[in-house]
Amino acid sequence: MQLRDAIFTRRDTRHFTSAAIPDDVIANALAAAHAAPSVGLSQPWRFVLVKSVEVKQQIKALFDDANQKALRQLQENERAEKYGNLKLEGILEAPLGMFVFCEQPPEDEFILGTITQRDTLTWSVACAIQNFWLSLTEAGFSMGWVSIIDMTRLSEIIDVPANFHPLGYFCIGQPADDYQGIPMLERDQWAEPKAGPWVKWV
């Protein structure tokens, strides 16, 4: 697939078929992620892939908790009703799930490029996520980024070192809906995207 097609057809997917994901699709996506830029060549991305139904159910429970909190923040208005009708995850339907972490090195370890801004490590992991996503898109698969989870409660579900900082949980599978080729939040009239980015020249 041409780069341009991957970039412009990539969607945040929340509707999945039950089609299995071939092993090489995941292997290719992981290889693409691993080719991302990383500050000081630190490659701090860590992936936990989830097939366990029990783990998915626990994640779904965390999502439901956090989503109720979001709904309460919106209170009882028209916007809250619209929010409540949005499908924001496919945790139980998607054949595969994934946690992505940034492994934070010890504070006293010198990592080139992080002296002025430690968050560059996490930003490297976000770049890896984008490569992973584009690679899935090329293969006819997709994913959805679920951030509506209280990540401080992850230790209730999976056992990872304390210096693994989570960026989110991802639902991975074959899309059951292409949202008419636009973001689902646009199609469902939650948000109106800008036609182009804010740019200034100096």
Added chain:
Amino acid sequence: MQLRDAIFTRRDTRHFTSAAIPDDVIANALAAAHAAPSVGLSQPWRFVLVKSVEVKQQIKALFDDANQKALRQLQENERAEKYGNLKLEGILEAPLGMFVFCEQPPEDEFILGTITQRDTLTWSVACAIQNFWLSLTEAGFSMGWVSIIDMTRLSEIIDVPANFHPLGYFCIGQPADDYQGIPMLERDQWAEPKAGPWVKWV
């Protein structure tokens, strides 16, 4: 260009020719960035493109300050000597520079997906940066991410709103070196990349 070629040939570039960058290369890269995923369809990326020689000189001075600080942290050992010999930026040579910011919305504005983790906004911008980079690669251009700058001092150089949080400064141009097809930090034996990512299945 095929997605896969863009992903695997993309490099963090610090050596640039003086070749001018056609306008459509930047327009395409900005369009690719704008197609990145963003939490709640917030599209919080903001770009300041830099042609001004004076601004570049000021950025170079900030880099030199921060880099001296990094060198002092390494003290007088073999590693410091190696660090001192690395070319970490091409601020003055690259025909174009770019600041990338995340515009932080007001705390009381509800942005879908950010209730549990506000940093998702910045991570969206990192994904946009990766798209921008891949698009440049496709066109035969590249960039280098300069994070060794005290970003709290940016207001000395350019005038942007206080809620624009910087992710870095980027040197953009035509590569003068392909580093033998591997990351420069690997070629120059600063760091040894892992063959593949850390993955766990549950």
